[in-house]
Amino acid sequence: MVTHIASRRNELLKETARLVRSAEERRAQGLFVVEGARLCFDAFRSCIPVERLFYVPQAEEKYREYLQPLQKWAKETYTLEPHAAELLSATKTSQGVYAVCRLPALLPAEKAPVQGKYLAAENIQDPGNLGAMMRTGEALGISGLFLLGKCCDPFSPKVLRAGMGAVFRLPLYEAPVFSEAAPKLHSTGFTTFAAVPDASAEKVTQCAFPQGAVLLVGNEGNGLLPETIGACSRRVTIPMAGRAESLNAASSSAILMWEMMRE
Amino acid sequence: MVTHIASRRNELLKETARLVRSAEERRAQGLFVVEGARLCFDAFRSCIPVERLFYVPQAEEKYREYLQPLQKWAKETYTLEPHAAELLSATKTSQGVYAVCRLPALLPAEKAPVQGKYLAAENIQDPGNLGAMMRTGEALGISGLFLLGKCCDPFSPKVLRAGMGAVFRLPLYEAPVFSEAAPKLHSTGFTTFAAVPDASAEKVTQCAFPQGAVLLVGNEGNGLLPETIGACSRRVTIPMAGRAESLNAASSSAILMWEMMRE
Structure with a gap:
């Protein structure tokens, strides 16, 4: 059954709009919003539970191949008047397709399988950077991403867009204070590598990066915390002819992951 | 002598604002606008001629170390009322510092020195990608960037910001139709490499990338034109375990340039 929502004052719509704008709201409701037909379809293909599907009637014809499986997969389906749909959009040119998905639980870092190689991002602030790291990491075949410290929310609209759905497929783990998590990681068999411009x-x-390698990259402006570097097993750097300090977080991660995964 | 501009209707201000918004206007006037104290200072350090310097009085104290050399370097200096300065800003949180710089002439690609290694970007549409490619290319020590086909304007506010001043230091060359320029490039001693997902x-x-290597990367969605690939000396690809198709233009360029420059 499909319910139609014509008013911007609809309570369900307003509740969903809050999920688009606020990370606290996403954590409180345990939900996040995916925008765009292809990205919503990616969530379905990755078996992410879809609680609610919204779309404008104009999208039904245009994105039929994406919407049909989603209509079956979603618990509830709603059509929206375009002016109401605007409330959910975080882009200038919206397709008018949105899926409200269940937020996956982030496991503690030490629960990650030691058979694998990982990227760990500490205090990454820019959604474009975090999304690009996930997208590149997935492309290069890493086993997961550790979120260290306070990174921007990987389920925000900007990170989802920049990551092109990588967040649905790349396992995420967390360690709010890396220096406290490090002893457990090392005793579990992980080897941690701090990326430093040194x-x-x-x-x-x-x-040579062994199985269980975790490559740590730091904040855009400040790099890794000194105590994080101190807690790592080893330190690695990118040898460069040019102006090393000018590599951004996403590009240096791409090169470092490339080297880690090439063996 | 410093002139103060208090009105948004000031003709010079309106003329300058058009440079911020329009690539055609930049080409017509032969000028472009740099925003932000550090980036303006970078233009000065790179000896880019600065025709006009604008800043809000509040910036003078805060960015003194950047502004002092700029005040001497600029042909003309103006202070702006904050509400007038908004006309020049392309960011949400502006520092209120702007330099109107002379647009460098782009030489034809075949004029580039053969002693060197180059990136060539074809039909890159996203300013963030083009800026990141320049920034990473400079960091890795490439000798210059070839702009092929119709790329977005490297002197737009977004590319300048994403490039972190790399555009001031990285020589730019152009070839509107690569397949026509290729024979000249090859007879000059260049070897061209088409990056393909194949x-x-x-x-x-x-x-092994010889001196005179030019690495070509294509548009975000469509890659290189078939006739461009056909006109290249060789074709290279990134061997990958993961989902190759998912690497974005900036990340794949970072990895390809890294491999080209590592020897």
């Missing part, structure tokens, strides 16, 4: 560190080109 | 191409990990 010529005295191991060159990433000469470094 | 397992039958040379693996970038096994490919």
Whole structure:
């Protein structure tokens, strides 16, 4: 059964709009909103539970191949008047398709399988960077992402868009204070590598990353916390001819992951 | 001598605002606008001619170390009322510092020195991608960037910001139709490499890039034009365990340039 929502004052719509704007609201409701036909379809393909599907009538014809399986997968389906749909949109040119998905639980970092190689992002603030790291990490075949410290919310509209659905497929783990989690990680069999702009560190080109390797990259402006670097097993750096300090977080992660995964 | 502009209707201000918004206007006037104290200072350090410097009085104290050399370097200096300065801003939180710089001439691609290695970007549409490619390219020490086809304007506010001033330091060349420019490039001594998602191409990990190497990457959605690929000396690809199709233009360029520059 499909219910039609014509008013911007509809309570369910307003509740859903809050999920688009606020990370606290997402955590409180345990839900997040995916925008765009392809990305919603990706959520379905990745078996992410879809609580509610919203779309404008105009989208039904245009995105039929994406919407049909979603209509069966979603617990509830609603059509929206375009002016009401605007409330849910975080983009300028919206397709008018939205899925309210169940927020996956983030396991503690030490629960990650040791058979694998991981990226760990500490205090990454820019949604575009976090999304790009996930997208590139998935493309290169990493086993998951550790979120350290206070990163931006991986389920915000901007990260979802920049990540192109990688967040549905890449297992996420968390460690709010890495220096406290490190002893457990090391005793479980992980080897942690702090990425640092320091010529005295191991060159990433000469470094063999074992199974259970975790590559840590830090905040855009400040890099990794000193206590995080101190708690890591090893330190790696990107040897460069050019202006090393000018590599951004997403590009340096791409190069470091590439080297980690190439073996 | 510093002139104060208090009105948003000031003709010079309106003329400058058009430079912020329009690539055609930038080409017509031969000028572009740099926003932000640090980026304006970068333009000065890179000896880019600054025709006009604008700043709000509040910025003078805060960004003194950046503004002082700029005040000497700029041909003309103006202070702006904050509500007038908004006309020039392309960001939400502006520092209120702007430099109107002379647009460098883009040389034809075949004029680039053969001693060097280059990135060539074809029909790149996203300013964030083009900026990131320049920033990463500069960091890795490439000799310049070739702009092929119709890329977004490298002197737009968004590209300038994403590039973190790389556009001031990285020589730019152009070739509107690569397949027509290719014979000249090859006879000058360049070797051109088309980056393609094709397992039958040379693996970038096994490919030696000679001096005069030009690495071509294509549009975000469509890759390189077929005739461009056909006109290249060689084809390279990124061998990957993960989902290759998911690497974005900036990340795949970072990995490809990293491999080109590592020798």
